[in-house]
Amino acid sequence: MKTLFAATCLAGALALPSLAQAREVTLTTQLKPYSGNGAYLAIYVTDANGQYQKTLWVAGKKAKYYRHLSDWARGSGMNPSEFDGLSGASVGSGDTLTVSVELADTLIDAGYQIRIDSAVEDKRDSRADVSVALTSSGSSKPVSGNTYVESFTYAL
Amino acid sequence: MLRQFHSLPGLIAALLVMIMAISGAVLSVNPALERLHSTSIEAGQLNVGQLAGRIAQHFPGVEQIQRTASGTLIIYYTQDGQAAAQTVDPLTGEGLGPYEPSAVSRWVKDLHRSLFMGIAGHGVAGIGAFFMLILCVSGALLLARRLGGLRNLLRPLRGTFSQRWHAEVGRLAVLGLLLSALTGLYLCATTFGLIADGSQSEPAFPTAISAGVAQPVANLQALQATDLNDLRELVYPSPGHPQDVFSLRTAQGDGYVDPVSGALVSYQAHDSLHDLYQLIYQLHTGEGLWWLGLFLGLCALSVPLMSVTGMLLWWRRRKAGPRIRHNSPAHAADSVILVGSENNTTWGFASTLHDALHQAGHRVHSAAMNEWTGDYRSAQRVLILTATHGDGDAPASATQFLKRLEQCAIKPGLPFAVLGFGDRQFAQFCQYAHVVQAAMEQAGGVALLPLETINRQSSQEFMRWGLDLGEVLGQALKLVHNPERPRTHQLVLAECTVYGEQVQAPTHVLRFKAPGGLPRFQAGDLVGIYPPGSPLPRFYSLASSRDDGVLEICVRKHEGGLCSGFLHGLAIGASIKAFIQPNPQFRPASGAHPVILIGAGTGIGPLAGFIRNNKARHPMHLYWGGRNPASDFLYEPELNRYLADHRLTTLRAAFSQVQDRSYVQDRLINDALTLRRLIEKGAQVLVCGSREMAKGVRQALDEVLVPLNLSVQALKTQGRYREDVY
Numbered sequence: 001m002k003t004l005f006a007a008t009c010l011a012g013a014l015a016l017p018s019l020a021q022a023r024e025v026t027l028t029t030q031l032k033p034y035s036g037n038g039a040y041l042a043i044y045v046t047d048a049n050g051q052y053q054k055t056l057w058v059a060g061k062k063a064k065y066y067r068h069l070s071d072w073a074r075g076s077g078m079n080p081s082e083f084d085g086l087s088g089a090s091v092g093s094g095d096t097l098t099v100s101v102e103l104a105d106t107l108i109d110a111g112y113q114i115r116i117d118s119a120v121e122d123k124r125d126s127r128a129d130v131s132v133a134l135t136s137s138g139s140s141k142p143v144s145g146n147t148y149v150e151s152f153t154y155a156l
Numbered sequence: 157m158l159r160q161f162h163s164l165p166g167l168i169a170a171l172l173v174m175i176m177a178i179s180g181a182v183l184s185v186n187p188a189l190e191r192l193h194s195t196s197i198e199a200g201q202l203n204v205g206q207l208a209g210r211i212a213q214h215f216p217g218v219e220q221i222q223r224t225a226s227g228t229l230i231i232y233y234t235q236d237g238q239a240a241a242q243t244v245d246p247l248t249g250e251g252l253g254p255y256e257p258s259a260v261s262r263w264v265k266d267l268h269r270s271l272f273m274g275i276a277g278h279g280v281a282g283i284g285a286f287f288m289l290i291l292c293v294s295g296a297l298l299l300a301r302r303l304g305g306l307r308n309l310l311r312p313l314r315g316t317f318s319q320r321w322h323a324e325v326g327r328l329a330v331l332g333l334l335l336s337a338l339t340g341l342y343l344c345a346t347t348f349g350l351i352a353d354g355s356q357s358e359p360a361f362p363t364a365i366s367a368g369v370a371q372p373v374a375n376l377q378a379l380q381a382t383d384l385n386d387l388r389e390l391v392y393p394s395p396g397h398p399q400d401v402f403s404l405r406t407a408q409g410d411g412y413v414d415p416v417s418g419a420l421v422s423y424q425a426h427d428s429l430h431d432l433y434q435l436i437y438q439l440h441t442g443e444g445l446w447w448l449g450l451f452l453g454l455c456a457l458s459v460p461l462m463s464v465t466g467m468l469l470w471w472r473r474r475k476a477g478p479r480i481r482h483n484s485p486a487h488a489a490d491s492v493i494l495v496g497s498e499n500n501t502t503w504g505f506a507s508t509l510h511d512a513l514h515q516a517g518h519r520v521h522s523a524a525m526n527e528w529t530g531d532y533r534s535a536q537r538v539l540i541l542t543a544t545h546g547d548g549d550a551p552a553s554a555t556q557f558l559k560r561l562e563q564c565a566i567k568p569g570l571p572f573a574v575l576g577f578g579d580r581q582f583a584q585f586c587q588y589a590h591v592v593q594a595a596m597e598q599a600g601g602v603a604l605l606p607l608e609t610i611n612r613q614s615s616q617e618f619m620r621w622g623l624d625l626g627e628v629l630g631q632a633l634k635l636v637h638n639p640e641r642p643r644t645h646q647l648v649l650a651e652c653t654v655y656g657e658q659v660q661a662p663t664h665v666l667r668f669k670a671p672g673g674l675p676r677f678q679a680g681d682l683v684g685i686y687p688p689g690s691p692l693p694r695f696y697s698l699a700s701s702r703d704d705g706v707l708e709i710c711v712r713k714h715e716g717g718l719c720s721g722f723l724h725g726l727a728i729g730a731s732i733k734a735f736i737q738p739n740p741q742f743r744p745a746s747g748a749h750p751v752i753l754i755g756a757g758t759g760i761g762p763l764a765g766f767i768r769n770n771k772a773r774h775p776m777h778l779y780w781g782g783r784n785p786a787s788d789f790l791y792e793p794e795l796n797r798y799l800a801d802h803r804l805t806t807l808r809a810a811f812s813q814v815q816d817r818s819y820v821q822d823r824l825i826n827d828a829l830t831l832r833r834l835i836e837k838g839a840q841v842l843v844c845g846s847r848e849m850a851k852g853v854r855q856a857l858d859e860v861l862v863p864l865n866l867s868v869q870a871l872k873t874q875g876r877y878r879e880d881v882y
Contacts, residue, residue, distance in 0.1 A: 035257075035262070036257070036262065037262065037266070049397075050397055067358055070391060070403070074361045122257045122262070124220060124232040124239060124241055125232075126239060127394055128394070146234060146238060146239055147239040
């Protein structure tokens with residue numbers, strides 16, 4: 001199985017001094033061996049009601065397909081500034097995406113969630129393929145997704 | 157020039173274009189297959205609200221409904237925590253089975269769109285589409301030029317297997333290929349954002365929804381107002397989101413549906429760019445237009461055939477064509493040599509002249525007369541070497557010359573010289589060279605030398621002309637031409653049928669076999685035979701094809717004839733040296749149009765060959781003239797057999813040394829009514845025999861054609877009248 005590494009992104013932290021209390025979190029998303037083209041994924045933070053807060057990563061380069069990641073698309077308005085420097089290639093069937101991103105301490109153990117919306121060409125769109133509480137105790141514990149994601153882990 | 161525009165892209169991109177065409181053809185079947193399996197719903201029969209209500213009865217947890225362009229309905233839902241998909245019957249809302257897009261289709265689609273190379277691959281596919289566009293346009297123009305104008309594009313075609321099929325299939329497929337190439341280029345351009353596809357603007361998500369309890373989906377007014385045929389996609393609200401709405405995409409636009417009020421909110425109609433994208437996408441994929449898909453697929457299937465025959469043609473032309481070394485570009489040359497050649501013999505002389513001028517320090521450009529462009533900026537002289545075909549007609553490489561000379565004028569006062577090649581035995585000796593001389597003078601050229609002619613490839617006469625030319629140029633020009641003998645095959649006489657002894661027209665039908673296998677030839681081609689002691693070959697029309705297993709010619713003995721005497725003296729088992737010269741213009745054209753074959757004496761040879769090969773039983777009518785049915789009725793038993801099995805429709809023979817003497821022309825006049833009917837049905841005429849006879853036939857047919865407002869000349873320009881005369 002191939003592992004995709006993406007560059008660590010510090011840009012977010014530098015641009016937002018108010019989030020100075022931030023740490024690096026590693027997101028590992030392993031996909032199921034579905035048959036189809038590379039999956040588009042949006043990994044983002046919501047509040048307990050599912051309201052969009054912040055984008056962590058977008059996999060997939062063609063913006064015209066972003067509307068298929070519908071909850072995220074609504075929340076972020078697909079505004080490029082929301083995911084500036086936080087995007088990379090789509091993820092192939094059975095592949096694993098590993099990225100390290102900056103995350104504000106205030107979001108941890110405060111009732112927030114990490115969600116993943118996913119979509120594959122000519123296949124269904126999946127809202128909240130993964131939905132997991134963002135807590136210290138949940139760190140490094142894999143959770144399973146319901147559509148394309150086999151397992152998702154965040155390591156604080 | 158145009159030819160280069162066709163063959164060069166063809167050679168460079170053959171593989172790429174073939175991959176894209178074959179993969180495209182495979183994909184083209186999908187819309188038709190999908191159409192077969194989907195239920196068609198009339199407009200106004202069912203709205204989206206009704207559909208959603210029916211689906212809700214069977215799939216209460218449905219999350220998304222999609223309708224493909226072909227009308228297949230796919231629903232997505234979650235079962236036991238796992239995502240699932242089914243196709244559903246629009247009339248009942250029942251599931252028809254799990255939906256799983258075909259992996260093969262996806263693989264082929266990826267190959268077609270990007271050759272598995274991602275973004276860069278889209279670019280390569282775009283280049284493929286561009287090459288296809290060039291090939292279609294240049295190919296159509298080439299064919300139009302060959303057939304004498306775009307209006308004549310559908311005329312019957314002649315030529316070798318490759319030539320004929322390349323052009324025949326090409327003109328059938330060109331519209332489909334053009335559509336595929338143009339729409340493919342557009343799609344590629346949208347992928348790279350060079351053309352906007354109208355998909356950028358998304359409707360704004362509604363800020364607030366009505367307070368209250370959500371209605372049953374079937375009652376939502378916005379869904380009831382949407383016809384099923386307009387539906388593209390309906391996404392249900394997230395179950396966990398109290399503030400969520402339906403999102404609805406239709407053929408006309410996108411918007412959201414408030415689950416409480418049932419109203420359509422934030423609706424945004426598609427702009428014209430989006431509609432254009434949808435239309436072009438449909439035209440390219442055939443989605444929702446299954447018949448177009450199949451048509452485009454069929455056209456695409458022609459591409460492998462076109463590529464292979466195209467490469468064969470290019471290779472043969474290259475091999476057959478003259479090898480000119482140090483050929484300067486047309487615009488840079490001070491001396492331009494133009495060649496009118498039927499079978500490359502004249503090219504041999506041109507090549508000798510080219511080398512001599514190059515040696516003398518000139519920049520020389522040699523080309524076929526058909527390539528005349530008028531753009532000879534640096535030219536100080538134009539030297540035209542041309543043979544004559546048939547009865548004063550242009551040879552193969554000069555057929556377009558006079559027309560092109562009219563279109564692209566020459567520099568006024570440009571010095572030129574014409575050298576004609578021919579055989580003094582024939583009445584119209586070097587006739588075409590005279591025509592060219594007059595045309596060049598008319599066009600404003602100034603003769604550098606008077607018109608000269610070369611009889612029977614005489615090296616001495618050619619050298620003398622070289623000396624004259626050298627004198628005007630002020631430098632010694634020594635033209636030493638050693639004609640190159642074509643590669644010959646050894647043929648062994650296997651069979652000989654004798655006719656005409658009693659009527660002083662001894663005629664032999666000779667059948668040869670080749671110990672090492674026969675070369676490739678068809679009835680109507682020519683065989684060149686070297687009689688002992690002569691460096692010049694004599695040509696005979698072939699009465700058989702290689703597939704017949706023998707090489708057959710029909711030879712009448714002429715008084716003092718060197719070659720006919722030699723052939724008549726051959727014993728069974730004796731061998732000769734011969735080579736094949738293709739004559740693709742003289743054979744029945746493609747299609748089921750009637751064929752009128754006219755010949756006299758040994759002219760029956762190729763005509764009998766055509767009839768023998770008429771396995772499709774197209775109507776063929778033979779008019780033939782001999783002397784006496786008792787003595788020289790050539791091929792009589794064979795022709796009777798062909799009449800019986802309908803390879804030959806009618807046989808009208810005329811004999812000149814019997815009581816009621818008649819000639820083939822008389823038969824034509826007698827049958828005027830029948831002939832006119834055949835001509836009206838698109839019949840083509842093939843004439844083989846002596847020059848005298850051919851002239852008589854032309855006069856007779858002109859008489860026959862008067863009531864139709866037609867003439868032999870008119871049929872000739874339409875490519876429906878061909879002669880093989882000697």
